Structure formats: structure tokens, C-alpha cells
Amino acid sequence: MTNADGPPKAPPTPPTTEEKAAFEEIEWEHVSPADRTGGPERTVFAFGLVLLAAVYLYHRSTGELYLVLSWAVGPEDWLLLLAVVVGVAFGLVPRVGKRGRREVKRVAQRLRGRWLTLVSLGVLAGVLAIALYAVLSGLQPRLTMETGNPGPDRFQPPVGFDGPYMSTRTDCVGTVTGEAVGERRCHGTWTYPLGTDRWGYKMTDLLIIGSRPVLYATVVTIGVIVPLATLVGVVAGYYGGLLDDLLMSYVDVQLSVPAIVLYLIAYLFVGNSMFVLLVAFGLLSWGGIARIVRSETLQRREEGYVRSARVIGASNPYILRRHVLPNITNSIVPATFHLIAVLVLTEAALSFLGFHVSFQSWGMTIAEGLFRDHPLEVWWNSTTPALVLMATVAAFKLAGDGLRDVLDPRGDHE
Amino acid sequence: MTASETYSTLEVTMSKPLLTVENLRADIRMPDGVLSAVDGMDLTVTRGETVCLVGESGSGKSLTCDSITGLVSSRKIDVSGSVRFDGEALLEADEATLRTIRGNRIAYLFQNSHNALDPVYSIGNQIVEAITFHDDDPEPEPREQAIELLETVGLSRPGERVDSYPHELSQGMRQRVALAIALAADPDLLIADEPTSALDVTIQARILELLEQLKRERDLTVLLVTHDLRVVARLADRVVVMYAGQPVERGPVDAVFETPAHPYTQALFDSFTGTTQKTHEQPAATGCRFASECPHAVDDCRTERPAFEAVGTDETTSHQAACIYYRDGRDRSKVLERATGVATAADSLLEVSDGE
Amino acid sequence: MSDEPLLSVTDLEKHYPITEGLLRRQTGTVRAVDGVSFDVARGESVGLVGESGCGKSTTALSVLRLEEPTGGAVRFDGEDVLNYDDEELRRFRRRAQLVLQDPDSAFNPRQTVGEAIEEPLRIHGLPNPERRRHVVEDTIEHVGLPADAADGYPHEFSGGERQRLALARALVLNPDLLIADEPVSALDGRTKSGVLELLARVQSRFDVAIVLISHDVDLVRRFCDRVAVMYLGRVVERGAVEDVLTNPAHPYTQSLVEAVPSLDPTAVASSPALRTDELPDATDLPDGCRFHPRCPAVIQPEGIDLPHEEWLGVTALRFRLANEWGDEADRRELLENGSTPSRETTDPSFETALRNAFDLPESDSTAESTLETAINALESGSLEAARRQLADGFASPCEEISPAELEVRVDGESATDATTRLVACHHYNDDISSGESSAPAENHSSK
Structure with missing residues (x-):
């Protein structure tokens, strides 16, 4: 070989001693191969399922309305609990180990200074916490009767604003200004910080109750829809062949069924609930994510590190979990948050149109505030839920893009 | 060396350079400071000659070309200095002027012809586009011209192939088509950025052959960018060696290949013939950037940036190196001792006859 | 050391079916690798050289059983690789490693390089994390990087450094065989030369056999002891590097060697004398010798003797x-x-x-x-x-009969320099090329 003779300068790390010449000998015959593919996750998942089934049977046998606190459980709540089990098993458990904790620490570090992502996540955490409270407490809006008038206090404006004073139909809790009958203004008070609506419900109560669909959409998307889509996409993309053809043909068929038609049919025959909405729009819309995941997997499958992992004898489930999945989060995370936002908006739209998917959700409240005479005079009845809805949806989109960047050690995508 | 003599006479006859680059700088603004990716680049290209920018990846050779033609799009890069193309100051020119010059007078040939061709248009379509962009009223018909160009670049059955799509062509044919597009505007200057690096060896030989033939027949002026010294040897008339954004050696190809003068050029040659490797040192921030890796570096190297000095004893020679060892009064023998260079064909003939 | 080579590949075949429709009806076959044979002795380096699409990478993947070969035999250390059960395959995966071309995709961007290099140890069951870390740091130092590089992410390293780290990952199990698929093609200049030198140093120090897959004739010339030249799924010539690449016998090898430009600017430019540059369609390869449509030395049929x-x-x-x-x-x-x-x-x-x-x-x-x-x-x-x-x-007989590998004696400078090698070309088969006047290499004789 030509390059054996005299190098022009010393290599950067010349071999110091001869014993460095060979690597540490490892007695391979004495070590047992351990190609763990998510042992604890699966155990927790199985345990969670059994527990869920037990709770379900117990709850049915007692015939109670409430599960815990004042939580009246319906089918959508069981779906929610299933999603929680999946989320805990495959989302939380892997973060408990040493590597998981390091990863969490790294993500937390990268979150620093990204105030837009932080604010979005903060908004979402707030909304979800409020929604959880609303669900568990079975909160109902209370009629307001502060003024001592017969009947509730309707159309009270928010603090710092004023609205038309309509003595014939309502009274004003705060001060009234203006002389002429038609020009009198009612001023808002801290009794009803965000005002009240046409029935005399507090807007604060309505906004809290209206957040419940966000919780269902988020947890069911993250815990059921996306895992399903990811599983199908990864399996189809990685194993290919007939399995791929069959799965993707099914996805195509599913994608060609219009969710709204299915929803309307279910509305007629089954009735109306968050469960129907989640099934019709959520479980029918995972095909898109599955397709994205599949095409990403097809690309990742050819990457050098996947090939290298196969050469060192890693099993397929291990490769999928360690090498393929983490590298498709760039697509999954934004798609997930987008889907949640779409589901929240769909619920709002249907409720707005009068389907009242989740009673007194934001969409329904907006409609209540708008579909009356002079809607602009009592703007707070429609504008506040609209603003909250908008902020939530925007937070989902921003958090999705922000999290994608945070999760990727390579950094920003701009 | 006869070739370098011919070269210097040529330089007299071709007095007016087509492209003159003086003190070109491209500074990339980073979060933690400024990186001078191109630092004080001087370059002259006269009509009909092929000048080669040679250096390793990251030496700033491609960025130099992009800066010359105003293709630097990142807002994080500041370009300064002087670039004159046939009398026109390019760095000060507005985008419309630059576009006209790029379309009509300076053509680009990229490394990856697969990306350079648009997969949804036929190759004839793409050549016609290049022709009509350059000439509003082309004569003869642009399609005829396209077929002619395809023939010029050595594509067989051009009349039939003109309607084929990029994916229907082989790697070598696509690079020929990319060259036809580059030639469509009948440019004054062709910038070829690693034109053969992605190609298989037999295809590479063909494209080199073609470029050589075009140089000869069309009197093409080429600014060639490559890391492959063998491509340089085959095509270049003059060479500029770049290291970390700075030119370190320049001169006629024969002279540089016979006596690589700068320690970096020597290391580059060693990497093709024997053993040399990049140390993990970062290029030095001040003085000669190669000082941190250079086996001959002395303290002066780290403090002041060396100017170009003639390598030969004859002051008129255009073979220069930016190394303080070539300053007057310095002993250059220590550096030149390592200048193995390449045994030229003439030398090896001599060796053989000596041996017998 | 036994006489048997470490790796022995015989008539290896990898055919891919081309299917259509949901029922996957087979409509054709791509013969990516079609009867490839070569041996690799312990501690030796063998080059597989050929242009893109010649099947050299598929050969590597098939030998390592990352693709299941459709025919032929692969023997590793006397064992039949193709009949390994799961446990034997796992052991084989410890002993045979792969380094790939692209340093950008060699590492999972979500893992630190330390985790990536540690992975083989973990998968093969080395339970002690401190010990694993020690081995990882040791290996990283061996490839010329500081031990704390283990905590960096892949994107923090340059291409050359990443290729060194990829080599570290391949070496961490202390393999006997390393298949390097274009390991330095994405690098240039001194970085390339440096990684190549590291590969050579690693080879001599750890006595690992290396199969270097490359399209670069110069690279194989510099690095390898022996070489096999591939063309469209077949080996056309194999032998010692200095013989095959300085005095090529097969017309294809000749074209390949001629195509490499010289580093000498005053040299007369050589150019391969191929009849066409177009490769045949992979699904419809020519009969007989696959090189015959491009071969400048196609043999004339019997009875015809034209200039x-x-x-x-x-x-x-x-x-x-x-x-x-x-x-x-x-x-x-x-x-x-x-x-x-x-x-x-x-x-x-x-x-x-x-x-x-x-x-x-x-x-x-x-x-x-x-x-x-x-x-x-x-x-x-x-x-x-x-x-x-x-x-x-x-x-021509070249388009009718597929040439078998023949042992050919090629004369060197003097009679004592004569070497033998295997060439698959009818020119060296006297039964077919008798009376042929224009042999590709004049100084040969078949045995």
C-alpha cells in the first residue's frame, strides 16, 4: 500500500501504548442478549386496560350516574380514559428512566427563550386545567339573581364596559347613566366580571363549561387517534408489501367517506354527543396522519442509521421505536396539534349551527349571542367566547410548530 | 517551463480581462460573531482561458462564485469588495441588471444535473426557455437551436431526444443537457461548480472530454470550481488555490502542479498521492489562516497576513504564493523541499531513460 | 490462521421481482447481483470496484443478509451465513459490520453519538453502563476524536468527523469483517485522505478484514490488496490490485482505468474507448457477455476476419x-x-x-x-x-455465450512478474477467440 510509508506529519492522536491496540475484550458468550422493546410500557398499558375494564364493569353494576366527584360519565368519557391509559403507558412511562429524564431536561432547556411556544403551551395548560375542572365537577351555569328582581340578571355588560339598559326585560346591577329612555347605558360590575347572557347565565361559567370539548379533543387525539395513525403508518411504511397495500387501501376508503355525512347519520339514529363527534371526525381523520407517517417512514427506512442498526442486529420493533419514530415527530407533532385544532373548530362550528354537540360549548354560546335582535349591542355574548376559541386554536398551532423545533436537537426549521 | 512562458505571452495579448475580482469578502453573521467565509479574494479571468478555483469543501470556493453573480440570497451574508465583469461593477448592480447578466452572459453548470433540470418539462422545452430568455426574436427557430445545442454537447439522436424528459435520460446525458442549457445563451463566461464530481468515472471522462472540446471549439471562458486536482490538471489554464476563504496560491497550472509552493497546496497534493490529513485545528483567526495546521509555521505567520509573493526567482512569473517564506530575504528552501508536486509526463520520460 | 478465507462468496445472486397490481403479479426481474464470487482472507482488504448500478452495494447488503440473497452461497469463517438461525445470525452481526457512504444520514439525529456508538453494546447485552461508556470513549479516541465527543449530537460534527464516528460504531464490537460502502466518497481532500488512513491503521492494528466498495479506481489502488471489478451484477475480473489495475485484462477494466484523469496537466488525455456510454436497461440485460454492447473488443464470429x-x-x-x-x-x-x-x-x-x-x-x-x-x-x-x-x-460469440471466469496468466515487465487472475472474457478462452487478431491486452496467455 502506498500510504504505509512516511506520513508527512504525525496523526492527531498517535497510538500511545500497545495495550491500546485492541479494544477491551468482552466475553460475549457470557452476556445475555437484551433487546428490550419497551417492557415497562407494555406492562403499564396492559395493567391500565385491565383497570379500566374493571372500573367500567363496576360502574355499570352500581348504576351510579357519577364516577368520581360530580363526573357524569358517557361514552366519550370512557374514550377519554382509554386515551389517558395509552398516554400514561407510552408517553409518561418512557420518560421516567434515566435517558427519559435527560431528554425531558434537554427539551426543557431548549424551551427557554422561546416565549411564543412557552406562552402557547401555558394557554393550553390553562384551558385544559379549566376543562378538567368543568368535567370533573359537572359544572352547570348558574342563573344570576343579584339585583333582587324577579327573574335572572340578563345582559349585564363586562367590567369596564357598558351596554344598553333595557328596563322592560332586565335590570342593571351597576350604575346607569344617560337621561333619555333610549339612551340609558348600563355599566358592568365585578359581580359579573365578563357579564351575563340573554338567560342570565354568567359568561365566566359559560366559558369554563365551553372548554370541555378542548379536553376531549386533545386527550383523545393524543391518546387514541394519533397512536393509531402512527402505528398504521409506521407498520405500512416499514414492512411494506401486501400489508402496506391493504392498510393504505383501507385508509383511502376511509378518507373518501365524508365525516360530516357520517356525523349527520349518527345524529339522526344515535343522537348527539361528543362521542359521536369524536368518532365521526376524529377516528375518520387519522388516515391523513397515517399517510404522512407512512411516507416519512419510507424515507427513514433508507437512512444510514436504520441500516446500521440492522447490521448490529437490532430487532425491527426496536428500530421502529428508537430510530424511526423519534425522527418522524417533525411531522407527527404539528399534524397532531393541527388535528386537535380542527376538531375543536369542528365542534364549535357544529354547535354554532345548532347541533349542540357539547351543550353550552363556545360555539353554541357564540351562536346564542349572535342569533338575536341587535347582536352588536350585546357584543360580549358572542365576542368573548369567539376570542377564547381563537386564542385556543392559535395556541395549538403555535405550540405544535414550537414543539417540533424544541424536540429536534438540530434546532429551528427556519 | 515552456508552458508558463507561453502563458505570460498570452497574458500580454489578452490585455483586457473579462472578469476582475478584487478583495472580495463574504462575511456570514453568526449568533456568536462574524465568519469570513470569503476573505480577500482576488481573481482575474481573461477571455478564452479556464481558471480553476480549487480547495476542499468549506474553503469558500462556491460562495465566491455566488458572490460574483449576486446569487447570495441569505440576509446573513454581507458581500463586499469589487467585481467587474466586462466593465460592469456587479456588486453595485441592481437585481434586474444582474438577472440579465446571469441569463445572457454568465452561465452556470452545477454539480447535480438531476436537480438542475426541472422534471416536469421536456429537455427541449428547458433549452428553448433558456434561448428565448436570452433572445426575444431567436433566429433560427429556438427548437432548431435546441437540437443543434444537443448535438454540440454530444447527445446522440438529438432530434428525437429533444422531446424527452429528464428522468428518461441517463446521468451522463442529463449533465450534457445541463451544459446545453448553460450554453443556450451563448455566454461569455461559464461557471462550472464541480461539474463532474457526482458522475461515474467513465461518464466523468466523457464530460471532461466534452468540456475540453467546447473550450477549444467555442473559445469558452470557464471559471471552474472543484476539489479534484485531476480535473484541474485536465482542464485548467490557471489555478487559484483556496484555504478557509483565502487564496493561498495562484499561477499557471503547469507551474503550480510542478512546484506546489504553499504548504497547504502541498498538503492537498499529498492527499491525492500519499498521506496527509486534516488536523482538527480550526483555521487561525489572524495572520495566515493555515498557520494552525502548517508544519512550517513561525510566529510571524500568526500575526500578519502574508501577501502574494512570486515563487520563481524570475519576478515576471505569475506563479505566486501567499506565504511569508517567499518574501525577499527569507529562506524558501525549507518549504520547497516538500514540494513534491506531480512528475509531469516529460519528467517521467526522463526518469525512464535515466534508468535504462 | 486457517487456510479457509474469512469470507467466501460464491455465485451470489440477488434478483428483485418487478410486480404490478394489487395481486403482485411478477412482470420482470432486476438482476442486481447475478453470480458474484470473491474471497476475503483474514486481515486483508478487498476492493469491489465498478460504476453506479453495477450491484456492488447490493452485494454488500446481501453478504450481510440485510437483503436476503436469492441464490448462491456466503460462507463466513467456515459457516454457511445463509442458513444461520436467529442466534447464529446475532453472533454474525457482532462479527461483521458495515460503514456507509453518507455521513449525513449515518447517525440518528435524535441521539448523541455516544448513545449511537453504545447501541451495539447494549443490543448485544453488555449490561453495565459504566463499562459501556468506557468502551465507547476508548473507541472514539481510537478514531482520533476526543472522548467527550460522545456527548455531542451528530449535527455538531463535520462530515469527516462523522465518518470517523461511524467507523467507531462499526468497530465497537471488535468485528472480524468490515464492509465499507463508499466510505470516503462524500469527503474530499485531506479529510478523505485522513479517513482513509484511519481505515488503514485500524485494519492493521485490529486485524480486521475490509471490503472496500468504491467507484474510485485510485482509491482502491491506494487502499486494497486485491480487487474485484464488477459490471452489471457480475465480476468481470479479479486479482491482486497492482496487477489488475496496472495491467487490466478485461476490456471493461481497461476502460475504467483509462477513464481516471491524470494528475499531470501535461499528460495526453486518455479517454475510454467504449462504443456507447449508455448502460442497458436493468430489467432487460443483454445476453452473453453483459459488456458486449459497449465493448471495444467484441470478438468477430467464425469465418469473418475484418480489420x-x-x-x-x-x-x-x-x-x-x-x-x-x-x-x-x-x-x-x-x-x-x-x-x-x-x-x-x-x-x-x-x-x-x-x-x-x-x-x-x-x-x-x-x-x-x-x-x-x-x-x-x-x-x-x-x-x-x-x-x-x-x-x-x-x-459475435460475445452476445451469445456468457463468459465464464477463467484463470488467466498476464505477463508483467519480465517473465517472473507474471501473475494469474480470474477474468470473465471470451478473449481468454481459446475455444472461442481462436484466430482473433485484436485482443484487448497483447501480453496475456490463457492457461
């Missing part, structure tokens, strides 16, 4: 008729600028023009009558008849 130039003219015409006769305009073009401008055309007849364009002979009587008939058929517009005529009259 080399003229014979090439005849084959060029046949090739043109068979593949790309083209439309009217192309033909006119072809006849107008005939390839031999020296011969002034005064007679504008089709026949003369064609003869000029293809440099066709007028001397040999057997050839002449066939040619005459074919040209007349062509002139009267019967392309098919002309094709048949030429095919009957000028069918």
Missing part, C-alpha cells in the same frame, strides 16, 4: 439498427456528418453515405455479401429484414 476498425463499424451499424435507428431527420443528420470526414463523399447515394458513416468494409467477401443485402433491405425501408440479415451474418 478492427471495420468490424467496429459493422457492430456500430447493428447496434444503431437494433436500438436507436431514429427518425428521418436523425438519419439524414447521421449520413451527412458521417463519422469519417476524411473520406470525401462524391457519390450521394444512400449506400455510400451509410458506408462512410459507419466505416463499413468493402474487402471481405463473406461480410460484403451480408452487408450488401442488409443495406439494400434498409434502403428499401425494411428495417426488420436488415436487422435480421446483420444478426445472422455478424453475430
Whole structure:
């Protein structure tokens, strides 16, 4: 070989001693191969399922309305609990180990200074916490009767604003200004910080109750829809062949069924609930994510590190979990948050149109505030839920893009 | 060396350079400071000659070309200095002027012809586009011209192939088509950025052959960018060696290949013939950037940036190196001792006859 | 050390079916690797050289069973790799490693390189994390990087450093065989040279056998002890590097070596004398010798003995008729600028023009009558008849019989330098090439 003779300068790390010449000998015959593919996750998942089934049977046998606190459980709540089990098993458990904790620490570090992502996540955490409270407490809006008038206090404006004073139909809790009958203004008070609506419900109560669909959409998307889509996409993309053809043909068929038609049919025959909405729009819309995941997997499958992992004898489930999945989060995370936002908006739209998917959700409240005479005079009845809805949806989109960047050690995508 | 003599006479006859680059700088603004990716680049290209920018990846050779033609799009890069193309100051020119010059007078040939061709248009379509962009009223018909160009670049059955799509062509044919597009505007200057690096060896030989033939027949002026010294040897008339954004050696190809003068050029040659490797040192921030890796570096190297000095004893020679060892009064023998260079064909003939 | 080679590949085949429709009906076959044989001794480096699409990477993947071969045998250390059960395959995965070309995709961007290098140890069950870390740091230092590089993410390293780290990952299990698929093709200059030197150092120090897959003849020349030249799924020539690459016997190897440009600016440019640069369709490979459509030294059939130039003219015409006769305009073009401008055309007849364009002979009587008939058929517009005529009259043994690997003695500078190697070319088979005047390499004799 030509390059054996005299190098022009010393290599950067010349071999110091001869014993460095060979690597540490490892007695391979004495070590047992351990190609763990998510042992604890699966155990927790199985345990969670059994527990869920037990709770379900117990709850049915007692015939109670409430599960815990004042939580009246319906089918959508069981779906929610299933999603929680999946989320805990495959989302939380892997973060408990040493590597998981390091990863969490790294993500937390990268979150620093990204105030837009932080604010979005903060908004979402707030909304979800409020929604959880609303669900568990079975909160109902209370009629307001502060003024001592017969009947509730309707159309009270928010603090710092004023609205038309309509003595014939309502009274004003705060001060009234203006002389002429038609020009009198009612001023808002801290009794009803965000005002009240046409029935005399507090807007604060309505906004809290209206957040419940966000919780269902988020947890069911993250815990059921996306895992399903990811599983199908990864399996189809990685194993290919007939399995791929069959799965993707099914996805195509599913994608060609219009969710709204299915929803309307279910509305007629089954009735109306968050469960129907989640099934019709959520479980029918995972095909898109599955397709994205599949095409990403097809690309990742050819990457050098996947090939290298196969050469060192890693099993397929291990490769999928360690090498393929983490590298498709760039697509999954934004798609997930987008889907949640779409589901929240769909619920709002249907409720707005009068389907009242989740009673007194934001969409329904907006409609209540708008579909009356002079809607602009009592703007707070429609504008506040609209603003909250908008902020939530925007937070989902921003958090999705922000999290994608945070999760990727390579950094920003701009 | 006869070739370098011919070269210097040529330089007299071709007095007016087509492209003159003086003190070109491209500074990339980073979060933690400024990186001078191109630092004080001087370059002259006269009509009909092929000048080669040679250096390793990251030496700033491609960025130099992009800066010359105003293709630097990142807002994080500041370009300064002087670039004159046939009398026109390019760095000060507005985008419309630059576009006209790029379309009509300076053509680009990229490394990856697969990306350079648009997969949804036929190759004839793409050549016609290049022709009509350059000439509003082309004569003869642009399609005829396209077929002619395809023939010029050595594509067989051009009349039939003109309607084929990029994916229907082989790697070598696509690079020929990319060259036809580059030639469509009948440019004054062709910038070829690693034109053969992605190609298989037999295809590479063909494209080199073609470029050589075009140089000869069309009197093409080429600014060639490559890391492959063998491509340089085959095509270049003059060479500029770049290291970390700075030119370190320049001169006629024969002279540089016979006596690589700068320690970096020597290391580059060693990497093709024997053993040399990049140390993990970062290029030095001040003085000669190669000082941190250079086996001959002395303290002066780290403090002041060396100017170009003639390598030969004859002051008129255009073979220069930016190394303080070539300053007057310095002993250059220590550096030149390592200048193995390449045994030229003439030398090896001599060796053989000596041996017998 | 036993006499048996560490790795012995015999008649390896990897055919991919081309399927259509949901029922996956097979409509064709891509013969990516089609009867490849080579041996690798312990601690030796063998080059697999060839152009893209020749099947060298597929060979590597098939040998490592990352793709399941469809035929042939792979023996590793005396064992049959293709019949390994799961446990044996797991052991094989410890002993045979792969380094890939692209440093950008070699590492999972979500893992630190330390985690990536540690992965083989973890998968093969080394339970103690401190010990794993120790081995990882040791290995990283061996490839010339500081031990704390283990905590960095792949994107923080340059291409050359990443390739060193990829080498570290391949070496961490202390393998006996390393297959390096274009390990330095993405690098240039001193970075390339540095990684290559590291590979050489690693090889000599750890006594690991290396199969270097590359399209770069110079690289193989610098690094390898022996070489196998591949063309379209087959090995056409193999032997010691200094023999094969300085004095190539197979016409394809000759073209490959000629195609490498010289580092000497004053050298006369050489260029491969291939008849066409187009590779045949992978789903429809030529019969006989796969190189024959491009081969500048196709053997003349028995009974025909034309001068080399003229014979090439005849084959060029046949090739043109068979593949790309083209439309009217192309033909006119072809006849107008005939390839031999020296011969002034005064007679504008089709026949003369064609003869000029293809440099066709007028001397040999057997050839002449066939040619005459074919040209007349062509002139009267019967392309098919002309094709048949030429095919009957000028069918070369190269396009009919697939050449077997023959042991060939090639003379060196002096008689004692003579070396033997395996070449798959009819020129070295006296039964087929008897009387052939234009042998590709003059200084050979078959044994």
C-alpha cells in the first residue's frame, strides 16, 4: 500500500501504548442478549386496560350516574380514559428512566427563550386545567339573581364596559347613566366580571363549561387517534408489501367517506354527543396522519442509521421505536396539534349551527349571542367566547410548530 | 517551463480581462460573531482561458462564485469588495441588471444535473426557455437551436431526444443537457461548480472530454470550481488555490502542479498521492489562516497576513504564493523541499531513460 | 490462521421481482447481483470496484443478509451465513459490520453519538453502563476524536468527523469483517485522505478484514490488496490490485482505468474507448457477455476476419439498427456528418453515405455479401429484414455465450512478474477467440 510509508506529519492522536491496540475484550458468550422493546410500557398499558375494564364493569353494576366527584360519565368519557391509559403507558412511562429524564431536561432547556411556544403551551395548560375542572365537577351555569328582581340578571355588560339598559326585560346591577329612555347605558360590575347572557347565565361559567370539548379533543387525539395513525403508518411504511397495500387501501376508503355525512347519520339514529363527534371526525381523520407517517417512514427506512442498526442486529420493533419514530415527530407533532385544532373548530362550528354537540360549548354560546335582535349591542355574548376559541386554536398551532423545533436537537426549521 | 512562458505571452495579448475580482469578502453573521467565509479574494479571468478555483469543501470556493453573480440570497451574508465583469461593477448592480447578466452572459453548470433540470418539462422545452430568455426574436427557430445545442454537447439522436424528459435520460446525458442549457445563451463566461464530481468515472471522462472540446471549439471562458486536482490538471489554464476563504496560491497550472509552493497546496497534493490529513485545528483567526495546521509555521505567520509573493526567482512569473517564506530575504528552501508536486509526463520520460 | 478465507462468496445472486397490481403479479426481474464470487482472507482488504448500478452495494447488503440473497452461497469463517438461525445470525452481526457512504444520514439525529456508538453494546447485552461508556470513549479516541465527543449530537460534527464516528460504531464490537460502502466518497481532500488512513491503521492494528466498495479506481489502488471489478451484477475480473489495475485484462477494466484523469496537466488525455456510454436497461440485460454492447473488443464470429476498425463499424451499424435507428431527420443528420470526414463523399447515394458513416468494409467477401443485402433491405425501408440479415451474418460469440471466469496468466515487465487472475472474457478462452487478431491486452496467455 502506498500510504504505509512516511506520513508527512504525525496523526492527531498517535497510538500511545500497545495495550491500546485492541479494544477491551468482552466475553460475549457470557452476556445475555437484551433487546428490550419497551417492557415497562407494555406492562403499564396492559395493567391500565385491565383497570379500566374493571372500573367500567363496576360502574355499570352500581348504576351510579357519577364516577368520581360530580363526573357524569358517557361514552366519550370512557374514550377519554382509554386515551389517558395509552398516554400514561407510552408517553409518561418512557420518560421516567434515566435517558427519559435527560431528554425531558434537554427539551426543557431548549424551551427557554422561546416565549411564543412557552406562552402557547401555558394557554393550553390553562384551558385544559379549566376543562378538567368543568368535567370533573359537572359544572352547570348558574342563573344570576343579584339585583333582587324577579327573574335572572340578563345582559349585564363586562367590567369596564357598558351596554344598553333595557328596563322592560332586565335590570342593571351597576350604575346607569344617560337621561333619555333610549339612551340609558348600563355599566358592568365585578359581580359579573365578563357579564351575563340573554338567560342570565354568567359568561365566566359559560366559558369554563365551553372548554370541555378542548379536553376531549386533545386527550383523545393524543391518546387514541394519533397512536393509531402512527402505528398504521409506521407498520405500512416499514414492512411494506401486501400489508402496506391493504392498510393504505383501507385508509383511502376511509378518507373518501365524508365525516360530516357520517356525523349527520349518527345524529339522526344515535343522537348527539361528543362521542359521536369524536368518532365521526376524529377516528375518520387519522388516515391523513397515517399517510404522512407512512411516507416519512419510507424515507427513514433508507437512512444510514436504520441500516446500521440492522447490521448490529437490532430487532425491527426496536428500530421502529428508537430510530424511526423519534425522527418522524417533525411531522407527527404539528399534524397532531393541527388535528386537535380542527376538531375543536369542528365542534364549535357544529354547535354554532345548532347541533349542540357539547351543550353550552363556545360555539353554541357564540351562536346564542349572535342569533338575536341587535347582536352588536350585546357584543360580549358572542365576542368573548369567539376570542377564547381563537386564542385556543392559535395556541395549538403555535405550540405544535414550537414543539417540533424544541424536540429536534438540530434546532429551528427556519 | 515552456508552458508558463507561453502563458505570460498570452497574458500580454489578452490585455483586457473579462472578469476582475478584487478583495472580495463574504462575511456570514453568526449568533456568536462574524465568519469570513470569503476573505480577500482576488481573481482575474481573461477571455478564452479556464481558471480553476480549487480547495476542499468549506474553503469558500462556491460562495465566491455566488458572490460574483449576486446569487447570495441569505440576509446573513454581507458581500463586499469589487467585481467587474466586462466593465460592469456587479456588486453595485441592481437585481434586474444582474438577472440579465446571469441569463445572457454568465452561465452556470452545477454539480447535480438531476436537480438542475426541472422534471416536469421536456429537455427541449428547458433549452428553448433558456434561448428565448436570452433572445426575444431567436433566429433560427429556438427548437432548431435546441437540437443543434444537443448535438454540440454530444447527445446522440438529438432530434428525437429533444422531446424527452429528464428522468428518461441517463446521468451522463442529463449533465450534457445541463451544459446545453448553460450554453443556450451563448455566454461569455461559464461557471462550472464541480461539474463532474457526482458522475461515474467513465461518464466523468466523457464530460471532461466534452468540456475540453467546447473550450477549444467555442473559445469558452470557464471559471471552474472543484476539489479534484485531476480535473484541474485536465482542464485548467490557471489555478487559484483556496484555504478557509483565502487564496493561498495562484499561477499557471503547469507551474503550480510542478512546484506546489504553499504548504497547504502541498498538503492537498499529498492527499491525492500519499498521506496527509486534516488536523482538527480550526483555521487561525489572524495572520495566515493555515498557520494552525502548517508544519512550517513561525510566529510571524500568526500575526500578519502574508501577501502574494512570486515563487520563481524570475519576478515576471505569475506563479505566486501567499506565504511569508517567499518574501525577499527569507529562506524558501525549507518549504520547497516538500514540494513534491506531480512528475509531469516529460519528467517521467526522463526518469525512464535515466534508468535504462 | 486457517487456510479457509474469512469470507467466501460464491455465485451470489440477488434478483428483485418487478410486480404490478394489487395481486403482485411478477412482470420482470432486476438482476442486481447475478453470480458474484470473491474471497476475503483474514486481515486483508478487498476492493469491489465498478460504476453506479453495477450491484456492488447490493452485494454488500446481501453478504450481510440485510437483503436476503436469492441464490448462491456466503460462507463466513467456515459457516454457511445463509442458513444461520436467529442466534447464529446475532453472533454474525457482532462479527461483521458495515460503514456507509453518507455521513449525513449515518447517525440518528435524535441521539448523541455516544448513545449511537453504545447501541451495539447494549443490543448485544453488555449490561453495565459504566463499562459501556468506557468502551465507547476508548473507541472514539481510537478514531482520533476526543472522548467527550460522545456527548455531542451528530449535527455538531463535520462530515469527516462523522465518518470517523461511524467507523467507531462499526468497530465497537471488535468485528472480524468490515464492509465499507463508499466510505470516503462524500469527503474530499485531506479529510478523505485522513479517513482513509484511519481505515488503514485500524485494519492493521485490529486485524480486521475490509471490503472496500468504491467507484474510485485510485482509491482502491491506494487502499486494497486485491480487487474485484464488477459490471452489471457480475465480476468481470479479479486479482491482486497492482496487477489488475496496472495491467487490466478485461476490456471493461481497461476502460475504467483509462477513464481516471491524470494528475499531470501535461499528460495526453486518455479517454475510454467504449462504443456507447449508455448502460442497458436493468430489467432487460443483454445476453452473453453483459459488456458486449459497449465493448471495444467484441470478438468477430467464425469465418469473418475484418480489420478492427471495420468490424467496429459493422457492430456500430447493428447496434444503431437494433436500438436507436431514429427518425428521418436523425438519419439524414447521421449520413451527412458521417463519422469519417476524411473520406470525401462524391457519390450521394444512400449506400455510400451509410458506408462512410459507419466505416463499413468493402474487402471481405463473406461480410460484403451480408452487408450488401442488409443495406439494400434498409434502403428499401425494411428495417426488420436488415436487422435480421446483420444478426445472422455478424453475430459475435460475445452476445451469445456468457463468459465464464477463467484463470488467466498476464505477463508483467519480465517473465517472473507474471501473475494469474480470474477474468470473465471470451478473449481468454481459446475455444472461442481462436484466430482473433485484436485482443484487448497483447501480453496475456490463457492457461
